[in-house]
Amino acid sequence: MSYNIENFRRIREEYKEKYKKAEAAADVRRRELWDRIEGLRELDRVLSATGPRLLNAVIGKSGESFEKVKADAERLNHERAILLATHGYPADYSDPRYECEKCHDSGYVDGEICECMKLRLRMAGYESSGIAKLMGEQTFESFRLDYYRTNQRSYENMSYVLRTMREYAENFNPDKSGNLLLLGGTGLGKTHLSTALAKTLIDNGYDVVYTGAIGMIADFEKNRFGNSAGGESGNDLDRYYGCDLLIIDDLGAEVSNQFTVSTIYSVLNNRISLGLPTVISTNLNQTELNARYWDRITSRILGEFRPLLFSGSDVRKLKLTE
Ligand SMILES: Nc1ncnc2c1ncn2[C@@H]1O[C@H](COP(=O)(O)OP(=O)(O)O)[C@@H](O)[C@H]1O
Ligand SMILES: [Mg+2]
Ligand SMILES: [Zn+2]
Known part of the structure; x- marks a missing residue:
C-alpha cells in the first residue's frame, strides 16, 4: 500500500x-x-x-x-x-x-515527511483501501466463540487464540512483543482478529502497517524499476521495515518466484534483526510453507514466530445458515 x-x-x-x-x-x-x-x-x-x-x-x-x-x-x-x-x-x-x-x-521536517503526516496518510490509506470499514466491524468484541461450541476442543482452542491475541494487543510493546504466525484454513477468523489487533494498536497510538502479502509485494515491485523511494507519491518501503507492528495478511496468496520470496525474506529478516514484531497470517500448512519459501525463510518463520493454530469450521458458511 x-x-x-x-x-x-x-x-x-x-x-x-x-x-x-x-x-x-x-x-x-x-x-x-x-x-x-x-x-x-x-x-x-x-x-x-x-x-x-x-x-x-x-x-x-x-x-x-x-x-x-x-x-x-x-x-x-x-x-x-x-x-x-x-x-x-x-x-x-x-x-x-x-x-x-x-x-x-x-x-x-528537513524536507522529509513528518511522522505525524505519515500517520495521517496511513490512516487515510486504511480508509481508501477499505480496511477502515473492516476495523469498524472486525473487533475483539464482535468475535464470537459460540461458533465453536459444537466441538469442545475447537472451542477451547479458539478461546485460547482469542485470549492470546487480546493479551498481545493489550500488552503490546514494539521493543518486547514477539512475532505471531496465525495458521489455519479459510474463514476461521484470522483476518478478523488481525484487523482487531491493528485497530486496538492504532487506537493506542502505535504505528501499524496492515497489508496483504500481495499488496506488499506489489509495492516492492513498483520500487524495483528505478522509481526511487519517497517523492510525491510517497511510496516509501521503509515503513515496512520501521513500523511498530507489521501485519502481513494472507501470506502465500502472492505468486511464488524468486523476487517475492526474497522480498518477504528481506522484510522479515530486517525486522527480526531490529527486534521489531511482525504478525503473519496464512492459509498454508507447514509442508506448504516449506515448499514455498525454501528453508531459509521457513526456518526464520518457524523459529522466531509463535504459532497460533485456528480451528473450527468456515465462519462465512456458518453465518449463511444463521
Ligand atoms: N469467531 C467469529 N466471530 C464472528 N465473526 C467471525 C468469526 N470468525 C470469522 N468471522 C467472520 O467470518 C468472515 C471470515 O473470517 P476471516 O477472518 O476473513 O477468515 P480468514 O482470514 O481466516 O480466512 C469474516 O466476515 C469474519 O468477520
Ligand atoms: Mg483472511
Ligand atoms: Zn509533524
Whole structure:
C-alpha cells in the first residue's frame, strides 16, 4: 500500500489549513493581550523590528553590531515575559499552538515527511483501501466463540487464540512483543482478529502497517524499476521495515518466484534483526510453507514466530445458515 496521490494532495491542503488556523488563533490571542496590557503593542512593534535589524547588522547596512541587536532582542523578550506574567499570562500565550511540535503543522521536517503526516496518510490509506470499514466491524468484541461450541476442543482452542491475541494487543510493546504466525484454513477468523489487533494498536497510538502479502509485494515491485523511494507519491518501503507492528495478511496468496520470496525474506529478516514484531497470517500448512519459501525463510518463520493454530469450521458458511 503506497500513499494514494489523492489522499496526499488532500492531506497537504489539510496541513496548510491547520497551519493557518494556528497562526490566526495566535493572532487573536496577541490582540487580546494588546487590549489588556498597556504598552505591549508598542513593545511587540519594537521587538518585531529586531528581525530586520539583525539582518542589517549582519550585512553591515547599519552601524549596529550583531551582538548589540541580539542583546536588545533578548532584553525585550525578557521584558515582555515579565509584563505578561504581572498580568497573569504565560510568556508563550500568543505563540502559535501547533498540533505537532516537530513540524509546526507544516507536515515536513528537513524536507522529509513528518511522522505525524505519515500517520495521517496511513490512516487515510486504511480508509481508501477499505480496511477502515473492516476495523469498524472486525473487533475483539464482535468475535464470537459460540461458533465453536459444537466441538469442545475447537472451542477451547479458539478461546485460547482469542485470549492470546487480546493479551498481545493489550500488552503490546514494539521493543518486547514477539512475532505471531496465525495458521489455519479459510474463514476461521484470522483476518478478523488481525484487523482487531491493528485497530486496538492504532487506537493506542502505535504505528501499524496492515497489508496483504500481495499488496506488499506489489509495492516492492513498483520500487524495483528505478522509481526511487519517497517523492510525491510517497511510496516509501521503509515503513515496512520501521513500523511498530507489521501485519502481513494472507501470506502465500502472492505468486511464488524468486523476487517475492526474497522480498518477504528481506522484510522479515530486517525486522527480526531490529527486534521489531511482525504478525503473519496464512492459509498454508507447514509442508506448504516449506515448499514455498525454501528453508531459509521457513526456518526464520518457524523459529522466531509463535504459532497460533485456528480451528473450527468456515465462519462465512456458518453465518449463511444463521
Ligand atoms: N469467531 C467469529 N466471530 C464472528 N465473526 C467471525 C468469526 N470468525 C470469522 N468471522 C467472520 O467470518 C468472515 C471470515 O473470517 P476471516 O477472518 O476473513 O477468515 P480468514 O482470514 O481466516 O480466512 C469474516 O466476515 C469474519 O468477520
Ligand atoms: Mg483472511
Ligand atoms: Zn509533524
